[in-house]
Amino acid sequence: MKTIFVSGIMGLFLTLTTLAHPGIGIVSNSKGEIFYTDLKRIWKISSDGKSKTIVVPNVHTHELYMDAHDNLYGEHLWYEGETTDKWGHYVWKYGAEGKFTKIKPTTEGFLQNYSFVRDAAGNMYRLISSKNGSDWMKISPDQKVEWLATVPTKDVRWQFCRKDGTFYYVDDNDLCKMVDRKAVIVTQDLDGVKGEEPKRKPNNSIFGMWDDAGGNIYVAVTGKKNVKKIAPDGRVSTVYQTPGTWMPTGGIVDKKGGLWVLETNAINDVRVVKL
Numbered sequence: 001m002k003t004i005f006v007s008g009i010m011g012l013f014l015t016l017t018t019l020a021h022p023g024i025g026i027v028s029n030s031k032g033e034i035f036y037t038d039l040k041r042i043w044k045i046s047s048d049g050k051s052k053t054i055v056v057p058n059v060h061t062h063e064l065y066m067d068a069h070d071n072l073y074g075e076h077l078w079y080e081g082e083t084t085d086k087w088g089h090y091v092w093k094y095g096a097e098g099k100f101t102k103i104k105p106t107t108e109g110f111l112q113n114y115s116f117v118r119d120a121a122g123n124m125y126r127l128i129s130s131k132n133g134s135d136w137m138k139i140s141p142d143q144k145v146e147w148l149a150t151v152p153t154k155d156v157r158w159q160f161c162r163k164d165g166t167f168y169y170v171d172d173n174d175l176c177k178m179v180d181r182k183a184v185i186v187t188q189d190l191d192g193v194k195g196e197e198p199k200r201k202p203n204n205s206i207f208g209m210w211d212d213a214g215g216n217i218y219v220a221v222t223g224k225k226n227v228k229k230i231a232p233d234g235r236v237s238t239v240y241q242t243p244g245t246w247m248p249t250g251g252i253v254d255k256k257g258g259l260w261v262l263e264t265n266a267i268n269d270v271r272v273v274k275l
Contacts, residue, residue: 022264024158024208024220024250025064025074025116026272029096032254035072036262037061038270042074042094049274056094065116070096073103075111113145120163127156127169136167136178151183160209160217168217170206175219175230187236191223208250208262220248220261227251227261240275 023037032047035055042056042064061074072094080086089111091104104114115124124139133152139145157170167178168186173193175186191205205223212218215232218239227240227248242248242263250262259275 021062021204022207022222022249022268023062023270024262025061026208026250026252026260026262027064027066027072028252028254028260029066029070029072031070032256034252034254034260034272035064035066036250036270036272037064037074039268042072045272055098056092056100059092063116065118067122068120073116075116077110113139113143115139115159117159117161117167119161119165123165125159125161125167127151127153127159129153129156136181149178149181149183151178153183157204158207158209160211162211168209170209170219173206175209175217186217187230187234190219190228190236191221207248210250210252212253212257218251218253218259220250222247222249227259246271 023039026034026036028034034045036043039060039062041054041059042061043052044055045052056074059074059076060078061076063074065073067073073091075089075091077087077089080088086108087110088106088108090102090106091111091114093101093103095101115126117125119125122141126137127134128137130150132150134156135150136148137145138148153171155172159167159169161167169176170190173191174188175190176183177186178184205221207220207222210218217230219228219230221228225242225247226238229237229239239259240248240261245265246263247265248261249264252260254260261273261275263271263273
């Protein structure tokens with residue numbers, strides 16, 4: 001194991017909200033450079049892991065998306081405080097050439113009809129709550145919204161899409177995926193809790209998901225301080241256990257098969273570990 005970098009997040013962001021909702025965003029470009037969020041800015045780690053730089057400062061970003069042309073996308077989200085009780089956001093792009101632009105303007109409220117969960121063609125996917133469970137939606141690059149299915153759900157958390165369009169999501173403590181527009185449970189009780197535990201809702205035990213070239217799915221089981229790997233045949237194994245007070249929240253597998261894990265702790269420090 002090799003610890004790459006540590007960056008502290010304290011002060012203003014040391015709140016219940018950020019403790020319950022750390023960032024999961026960590027991605028790589030075609031050069032092998034790693035980009036990750038610490039909820040205050042976006043860092044870039046060189047492909048050899050020997051240096052880092054801030055590429056996007058002053059953004060409260062939870063998720064990241066890197067397109068096929070090495071353009072990086074994220075959201076800046078903020079809360080104005082109890083006086084107004086309003087939220088605001090915008091969507092930004094950090095281009096491959098190093099230019100920062102807002103691609104969706106500053107808007108009151110939360111982001112709608114937009115997702116950082118995408119396939120290789122740039123189509124966005126998201127599950128949103130509805131009266132019958134959750135609606136699975138597809139949003140094309142030209143912003144055409146398509147309803148795909150409604151599936152019964154209990155507590156949908158983080159979501160992930162493979163490049164081939166296979167869509168995964170966590171429902172309470174189970175990993176599910178969509179097959180022929182129907183929900184299929186891949187594996188149950190990822191955090192070791194059998195069935196539902198109503199007092200724990202919302203379930204902040206399971207966070208980021210990612211895959212590798214072999215079709216394995218990885219899940220950051222934050223509540224149990226480990227990373228689970230689910231093989232294509234359904235076998236589940238623990239591939240990493242975080243030390244001390246650190247907890248995994250996201251990760252990626254690079255082109256050479258190296259596993260990078262995004263971690264946080266109880267005081268919202270953030271670091272990236274390469275295995």
